[in-house]
Amino acid sequence: MSTDRLAILGGRPEYSEPLHVGQLYAPPWDEFKDQFDGIFRRRYFTNHGPLVSQLEKDLSEFLNCQAICVTNGTLGLMVALKSLGLSGKVIVPSFTFPATVQALYWAGIEPVFCDVDYDTHAISAEHISPLITEEVTGILYVSLWGGLADTTDIERLAENHSLKLLHDACHAFAASYAKRSSAQIGDVSVFSLHATKILNGLEGGIIATSNHEVADQVRTIRNFHSSHTHAAVPLRINAKMSEAQAGMALLSLTRVRKNVENNLLQWQTFYRNLNDIPGIKIYRYDEQCSGNYQYFNFEIDDVRFGLTRDMLLQCLQSEGIAARRYFSPGVHNLSPYDVLFPQYANTLPNTDKLCLRTLQLPIGAMCTIDTADRISRLIRMAHDDAHLVKNQLAEMP
Amino acid sequence: MVKRVVSDLACFGGKALFHSVKPIGQLSLPNIERFYEISLEILTSRRFTNNGPVVHELEQRLCQTHAVEHCITFANASVAIISVLDTLAKHKSGEVIMPAFTYIGLPHLAKWASQTPRFCDVDPATHVIDPERVNAAIGESTSCILAVHQVNAPCNIERLQQIAKENDIPLVFDSVHAIFASYLGKPFGSFGACEIFSLHATKILNGFEGGYVTTNDSNLASALRTKRNFGFTDEGHTASIGINGKLNEVHAAMALACLDDIPSILDRNKRRVAHYADAFANIPGIRWVAYSEVSMMPNYEFALLHLSEDWPLSRNDVVRIIRIENALARGYYEHTDQLAKYFSKDFCAHDLPVTCRLAREFIQMPVGELVSNDDIERLAELFLFIYRNASEIKRRLDQSQNVN
Numbered sequence: 001m002s003t004d005r006l007a008i009l010g011g012r013p014e015y016s017e018p019l020h021v022g023q024l025y026a027p028p029w030d031e032f033k034d035q036f037d038g039i040f041r042r043r044y045f046t047n048h049g050p051l052v053s054q055l056e057k058d059l060s061e062f063l064n065c066q067a068i069c070v071t072n073g074t075l076g077l078m079v080a081l082k083s084l085g086l087s088g089k090v091i092v093p094s095f096t097f098p099a100t101v102q103a104l105y106w107a108g109i110e111p112v113f114c115d116v117d118y119d120t121h122a123i124s125a126e127h128i129s130p131l132i133t134e135e136v137t138g139i140l141y142v143s144l145w146g147g148l149a150d151t152t153d154i155e156r157l158a159e160n161h162s163l164k165l166l167h168d169a170c171h172a173f174a175a176s177y178a179k180r181s182s183a184q185i186g187d188v189s190v191f192s193l194h195a196t197k198i199l200n201g202l203e204g205g206i207i208a209t210s211n212h213e214v215a216d217q218v219r220t221i222r223n224f225h226s227s228h229t230h231a232a233v234p235l236r237i238n239a240k241m242s243e244a245q246a247g248m249a250l251l252s253l254t255r256v257r258k259n260v261e262n263n264l265l266q267w268q269t270f271y272r273n274l275n276d277i278p279g280i281k282i283y284r285y286d287e288q289c290s291g292n293y294q295y296f297n298f299e300i301d302d303v304r305f306g307l308t309r310d311m312l313l314q315c316l317q318s319e320g321i322a323a324r325r326y327f328s329p330g331v332h333n334l335s336p337y338d339v340l341f342p343q344y345a346n347t348l349p350n351t352d353k354l355c356l357r358t359l360q361l362p363i364g365a366m367c368t369i370d371t372a373d374r375i376s377r378l379i380r381m382a383h384d385d386a387h388l389v390k391n392q393l394a395e396m397p
Numbered sequence: 398m399v400k401r402v403v404s405d406l407a408c409f410g411g412k413a414l415f416h417s418v419k420p421i422g423q424l425s426l427p428n429i430e431r432f433y434e435i436s437l438e439i440l441t442s443r444r445f446t447n448n449g450p451v452v453h454e455l456e457q458r459l460c461q462t463h464a465v466e467h468c469i470t471f472a473n474a475s476v477a478i479i480s481v482l483d484t485l486a487k488h489k490s491g492e493v494i495m496p497a498f499t500y501i502g503l504p505h506l507a508k509w510a511s512q513t514p515r516f517c518d519v520d521p522a523t524h525v526i527d528p529e530r531v532n533a534a535i536g537e538s539t540s541c542i543l544a545v546h547q548v549n550a551p552c553n554i555e556r557l558q559q560i561a562k563e564n565d566i567p568l569v570f571d572s573v574h575a576i577f578a579s580y581l582g583k584p585f586g587s588f589g590a591c592e593i594f595s596l597h598a599t600k601i602l603n604g605f606e607g608g609y610v611t612t613n614d615s616n617l618a619s620a621l622r623t624k625r626n627f628g629f630t631d632e633g634h635t636a637s638i639g640i641n642g643k644l645n646e647v648h649a650a651m652a653l654a655c656l657d658d659i660p661s662i663l664d665r666n667k668r669r670v671a672h673y674a675d676a677f678a679n680i681p682g683i684r685w686v687a688y689s690e691v692s693m694m695p696n697y698e699f700a701l702l703h704l705s706e707d708w709p710l711s712r713n714d715v716v717r718i719i720r721i722e723n724a725l726a727r728g729y730y731e732h733t734d735q736l737a738k739y740f741s742k743d744f745c746a747h748d749l750p751v752t753c754r755l756a757r758e759f760i761q762m763p764v765g766e767l768v769s770n771d772d773i774e775r776l777a778e779l780f781l782f783i784y785r786n787a788s789e790i791k792r793r794l795d796q797s798q799n800v801n
Contacts, residue, residue, distance in 0.1 A: 024443040032440060033433060043424050043767065045598030045605050071472050071606065074627075074641035078509075098627045098635060105638045106479070106509055195445035195645075202445045202645035203472065224502040226732070235739070236505045238475035242598075242605035244647050325633065334635045335628075336488070365443060 006381055007318040008392055014374055015320030022196030023294050023364035025259050027251035035247040044243055047225070051246035058253055059206055062174075063183035066215040068207045069241040069249075070222055073170040073192030076205030077103035077140075079239050080188045083207075083217035084138065084164045091131050092140040093123045094330035094344065095351040100142055100168050101331045112136060113332045113341065115348040121145065121283065125153035132157075138164035141186060145283055146198065146263075147291035148177040151185050158186070166190070171294065173199045173206075174256050178288045183208035188218075193249050196364075198263070198292045199256055201249035204241055256292075259364075263293035266363045266372045270296045273376030277383050279305025283358075294364065295326075299357045306386025309357050311393055315382045321362065321375055328355045399775075400782045403789045407721040414779055415723035419763035419772055422599025423698070425662055426766070427654030435650035446645040448626065455649045456609070458656055462577070463586025465611040467618035470644040471625055474573060474595035474608030475506055480624045480642055481591060481610060482510035482541055484617065485567045488638065491540030496526040498752040499545045501732045503571065504740055512540055514740055518749045523550035523689065532560045542568045546575035546585065548699045550689040554580065554588055561589070569593065576601050577659055579694045586611040591621075596644075596652050599765070601662055601696055604652030607644045665766075666697035672770050673700045673762065676777035680784055682708045686759060700762040701729055709787030714794060716760055718783060724776060729759035 005011030026032075035051075044050060052069055059067035070076045077100065081090075086109055092101055094113040104111050112131050117124040121144045128139060139158055141151065148169075158165040165186030169175075172182040173191045183189045188211075191197075193204030207218050216231040222239040274280050283297040302308040307315070309325070316323045330351045331337055332344040346352070361375055382389055405411035435451055444450065452470055459468040471477035482493060490511040495503055497516040504514035517530040524547045531542055542561055544552045552570065561568035568589040575585040576594050586592050591614065594600075596607030612618050620637065623630055628639030670688070677683050682705035688695040704712055712728060719726050733749070733756040762776070783790060 024445070026440045026443055026445075029437065029440060032436065036432070036436070040426055040429060043426065045424065045603065047598075071476075072641045072643075075472075075476070098629075098639065099641055102627065102638050102640060106640065108511060195443075200445065202647050203641070203643060224500075224505070235508050236502065237479075237509060238473050238502060238606075240473075240606060242648065244605045244651065245645070248647070328633050336638065 006315055006378065006385060006389065008315050009385065009388055013318060013320045014378060018320050018322045019362045019366055019371065020322045021295075021324045021360050021362050022366075023198055023200065023259070023263075024195055025198075025200055025252060025255060025365045027248070027255075031251050032248075035251060036244070039243050039247060046240055046242040048223075048240065049243040049246070051243045051250060052241050055246040055250050055253070058250065059208075062253070063181055063208050065183050065208050065210040066212070067183075068215060068218045068222065069246060070205040070207060070239040071241060072203045073190060073194065073205040074099040074103055075237065075239040076190040076192075076207050077166070077168060078106045079218055079221045079237065080166055080190050080207050081107035081109065082221050082234050083214050084166060084187055085234065086138045086164055086166070088135040088137045089133070090138045090140050091123070091128055091136060093142050093351070094332040094348055095121060095327055095354055096142045096144070096168065096331060097170070097327060098331050098334060100140060101337065104140065111337075111341070113344045113348060115350050116354070118350045118354070120149040120286070121354060122149045123154070125157045128154065128157060132161055132163070136163065138166060140166045140168060142168040143172040143175065143182060143185075145291070145297050146171050146175055146294040147285035147289045148172055148175045148182050148185070149286060150177060150288070155186065170197070172292070173197065174260060174292045176290045177286070184210065187211060188214060193245070198259060198294045199249060200252040201241070201245040204245045204249055260292050263363050265369055266367055267293040267296050269369045269372035270361060270376055273373065274298065274379060277305070277380060279303070279383070296361045296363050297358055298361075299354070300359060301357070306383055307389060309359050311389065312379065312382055313359060314393060315389060316375070316378065319378055321378070323362070324360045325358070326360055330355050400779065403786050403793065406718060406790070407723075408718050409793060413721065413723045414775060415772070417723065417767075419724045419768050420599070420765060421699075421725055421727065421761050421763055423601050423603065423662065423765040424598055424767055425601075425603050425655055425658065427603070427651055428657060429654070432650055432654035435653060436647060439646045439650060444646060446643055448643060449646045451646040451649040451653065452644055455653050458653065459609060459611070462656070463584050463611045465587040466613045467611065467615065469610045469618055469621045469625065470649065471608040471610070471642045472644055473597065473606045474593055475502060476625070476640060476642040477593050477608040477610050478503070478506045478571065479509045480621055480640060481569055481593060482507055482512055482543070484620050484624060484637075485569065485590065486510060486512055486540035489540070491538040492536065493541045493543050494531050494534050494539060495543040496545050496752070497733050497736055497749055498524055498730050498755055499571070500573070501735065503543070503545070504736060507543070515539070516736075516749060516752075518751045519755070521751045521755070523547065524755060525550055525552045528553045528556040528560060531557065535560070535564050535566060539564070539566050542566055543571060544568065544589075545571040548574040548695065549686050549701065551575065551580050551693050558589065573600065574696075574698055576696060577663060578696045581692055587613050590614060591617055596648065601666075601698060602652055602659065603655045604644070604648045607648045607652060663696055666764070669764060669768060669773070670697045670700050672773050673702075676773050677702075677780060680777065680781050682784075683780070698764070700764050702760040702762050703758055704760070708784075710783060710791060712757060712760060714791070715783065718790070719776070719779065722779060724763050724779075726760050726762050728756070729761040731756050
């Protein structure tokens with residue numbers, strides 16, 4: 001039942017249980033049970049078992065390159081950085097999930113924060129070029145929101161300066177640009193199989209590469225097994241994916257296409273409902289991009305919309321809608337980076353502006369077209385009643 | 398198949414003794430009904446990870462089991478150790494004092510946390526790190542003492558604690574092989590600044606992959622909780638450089654569904670170790686690493702076999718032979734020389750005479766739920782066969798090596 005009054009203005013909340021941002025697609029119970037019955041029958045629980053092998057095989061076909069599974073996306077980035085032999089400094093956006101930059105720390109690398117292009121939300125050759133110095137050994141490029149931008153300029157730039165290009169594709173499984181898969185950008189791409197992503201392995205990560213030497217390095221770095229010591233590697237870690245994770249991911253992989261279609265229906269509903277509201281700018285993929293639509297991301301211009309992004313967020317939260325501010329603030333403003341690298345304060349204008357204005361709405365298994373309609377209606381009400389909401393918020397402690 | 402002549406050995410083309418492999422890990426099954434009960438709830442609620450209710454319940458249960466205030470689970474013990482070392486070093490590079498006669502990964506983990514491993518030799522009888530060598534190794538840049546309990550013996554806890562206190566250096570125990578054992582009647586889990594355990598499937602508590610830290614230090618506990626979740630204190634705020642160290646809910650469900658069976662696992666382990674001793678009693682030149690049962694109640698996780706110096710075949714030859722029979726034994730902590738490859742600047746075999754000797758001595762025999770009394774008896778027969786036919790085996794091994 002929809003109310004005629006926003007909860008923040010005294011109406012009944014739209015949802016009694018919070019609705020979260022995140023894909024959270026799950027397999028049917030009987031398939032889950034079959035998968036785990038098999039694991040218990042084999043008593044093969046981890047250490048590159050048959051399900052991980054199967055998953056790696058299926059993913060290699062899906063991504064058209066070598067796919068190596070790991071514990072999670074962050075460990076995937078750490079292993080990938082070591083496999084490329086990166087050291088010194090690496091250029092990275094600040095407009096990203098903290099794990100992107102934190103992975104550099106664990107690999108012993110200093111970040112060089114780069115501003116993003118305001119429209120693509122990704123770092124561009126134009127922003128990267130001036131940051132290249134002797135100490136820079138690579139670029140850590142991040143694709144956001146389930147899409148992929150045109151990366152040809154960046155790939156050329158990396159090649160011209162003999163820089164390694166690592167692609168944080170944690171959002172970008174099943175995405176492509178001009179028919180080129182997200183796994184084929186740069187030297188290595190890393191995907192996340194976190195439950196909130198399109199491919200659900202509970203937690204999990206994929207390191208994808210077409211370079212056989214790098215693949216060998218990755219396979220050796222991700223474990224301490226003596227049978228995998230063929231490549232001379234700088235450092236090793238336990239980053240093994242378990243059979244439980246692989247079992248989940250295999251069940252999820254068969255549904256990726258279907259779930260992308262489901263996402264798209266929800267995304268389009270939001271788009272239709274919200275696109276004409278003043279002060280709302282919806283993030284859209286480039287025409288040549290085929291994305292997974294796992295995020296509905298939009299920007300609020302407070303002057304035209306009537307409320308700031310944070311005010312709208314408060315409205316939605318009081319309705320039981322756990323919309324998210326990815327990413328606020330940018331990593332360069334997070335502790336301890338703000339203290340370690342104070343030189344970046346106020347030097348990344350696009351990042352700072354996006355961090356203040358963007359918001360993500362729930363899309364995925366917990367949602368339907370109806371959910372998208374109801375949330376859209378609340379956002380429109382917030383716009384229509386902006387002055388009331390503003391007054392109400394001003395009175396709140 | 399039973400060996401009658403030397404050519405029956407699988408390494409010479411015979412059929413393997415075991416149809417299916419006999420591993421060296423616990424590999425226990427959960428209470429399957431309980432596992433599915435929890436899993437159904439996970440799938441229904443769609444709460445798959447991010448420190449959900451199952452992780453929370455597991456942590457509470459482990460606090461009780463270890464008689465400790467805080468338990469912080471991790472994706473695996475590697476990530477737990479990296480997080481602990483980084484937290485204790487306060488983001489500064491330094492040295493971690495550790496043994497080399499242990500898990501091959503340990504020094505790597507120090508490196509990930511920007512720490513240099515500083516190896517100390519071990520006691521020849523108990524195989525645990527020698528406290529006086531630890532004391533001597535402490536210097537300006539020491540960030541932490543990482544002591545490892547052995548399955549057969551605990552570290553000299555009192556002396557290490559004294560040294561740590563005198564020098565104001567945190568003492569951490571890698572207690573992976575002391576899980577569910579106790580020291581002077583007190584379960585492992587609350588000694589030192591913290592202790593680290595593993596939930597890897599080959600360990601006594603099976604969570605597929607996983608690890609956890611136990612501590613009575615609430616500041617450390619809170620720092621680790623933050624660190625395992627990207628350093629977030631709340632949305633939009635981080636307190637430190639974090640990592641994804643989260644244990645997912647299905648792995649936690651597995652550990653929970655295995656937890657009730659621990660007393661009977663320990664009981665089975667004890668019997669298995671005793672059966673090895675009985676079955677091998679009539680084979681000359683064999684002894685077993687004894688469990689120190691005076692101060693410690695052990696978990697009997699491993700069966701560690703020692704061949705006398707005059708045994709007719711080398712440790713490595715024996716391991717190679719029985720592995721081909723599908724008994725996946727291995728040289729116990731045999732990798733000490735490999736450490737040199739990674740840590741050449743810091744490693745000198747000359748400094749670790751006991752470690753280097755021990756690394757050549759023991760065979761870690763198949764154990765765990767997949768090894769029955771019958772299997773142990775067949776292994777004993779195999780060893781006796783190898784012993785009696787050693788000269789011919791050796792001759793043929795040498796021949797095949799020459800061919801290669």
